[in-house]
Amino acid sequence: MRYVYLVTLFVCVALVSLLGLRGTKFSHPALEVFPDWAFPGMKEQPKLRPQAESTFFADGRADRLPPPHTVMRRAFQDANGRYDGDDEALYLGKDASGQWIKGFPTAITVDRKFLEHGRERYTIYCQPCHGMLGDGQGMTSKYGMGSLPTNGNYHTDRLRQMPEGQIFDTITHGSASKVMYPYADKLSPEDRWAVVAYVRALQRAGQGTPADVADASARKTLGLQ
Numbered sequence: 001m002r003y004v005y006l007v008t009l010f011v012c013v014a015l016v017s018l019l020g021l022r023g024t025k026f027s028h029p030a031l032e033v034f035p036d037w038a039f040p041g042m043k044e045q046p047k048l049r050p051q052a053e054s055t056f057f058a059d060g061r062a063d064r065l066p067p068p069h070t071v072m073r074r075a076f077q078d079a080n081g082r083y084d085g086d087d088e089a090l091y092l093g094k095d096a097s098g099q100w101i102k103g104f105p106t107a108i109t110v111d112r113k114f115l116e117h118g119r120e121r122y123t124i125y126c127q128p129c130h131g132m133l134g135d136g137q138g139m140t141s142k143y144g145m146g147s148l149p150t151n152g153n154y155h156t157d158r159l160r161q162m163p164e165g166q167i168f169d170t171i172t173h174g175s176a177s178k179v180m181y182p183y184a185d186k187l188s189p190e191d192r193w194a195v196v197a198y199v200r201a202l203q204r205a206g207q208g209t210p211a212d213v214a215d216a217s218a219r220k221t222l223g224l225q
């Protein structure tokens with residue numbers, strides 16, 4: 001009989017502790033069973049609060065600058081995932097009438113440095129699938145990607161003729177089959193245009209002929225004469 005009382009008591013305590021105090025707000029600090037001063041742990045560790053001052057870093061700021069090319073979360077996007085920058089060509093790859101732009105937005109200057117940046121980003125984000133030459137023979141092609149109906153080969157007439165704006169949009173939103181996922185969270189709009197420029201460079205290189213090498217000594221080095 002004694003056990004019945006004990007069990008009932010236990011059930012009551014369990015019910016109250018599980019259900020009864022839920023959502024209750026306490027105004028006093030919680031009772032610490034293992035106080036930090038007696039059992040030092042990670043709870044009260046030295047830390048810097050966002051936007052606070054710090055004597056540790058030379059610039060006096062607690063926050064660190066993000067590394068270069070970090071893409072802001074939801075950069076240029078509104079809550080529905082739509083890009084709301086006012087330069088449609090730069091952010092959407094479209095002109096005022098909603099057509100894909102051919103060439104590059106006026107805000108972009110394509111020069112050697114820009115292309116090199118495009119190559120660097122391409123090597124990180126695209127080469128695993130599209131390959132060093134853009135022929136779709138990246139590492140993933142050895143693991144099944146090449147057996148897809150379209151393996152991401154840039155050297156087809158369709159992709160050579162694809163407007164720059166549409167390539168930009170493919171990088172922003174991923175490919176139609178979604179095998180290639182969107183890169184808007186990894187590449188800023190400027191990064192994406194740099195990659196577009198590099199895709200164009202790969203396509204041009206794919207159609208290169210000996211006549212493209214104007215320098216006679218370079219022709220010799222390459223064994224073209």
Ligand code: HEC
Binds near residue numbers: 183
């Ligand atoms: C996970 C593998 C993968 C990665 C990484 C990838 N792609 Fe793709 N991409 C594909 C595949 C596969 C296709 C072929 C179309 C399809 O199957 O959806 C494709 C198609 C394309 C197309 C043609 C789209 C069309 O309409 O035919 C472009 C342009 C392209 N990719 C550019 C890029 C660029 C630029 C990057 C790097 C930012 C990139 N891709 C990264 C797999 C990838």
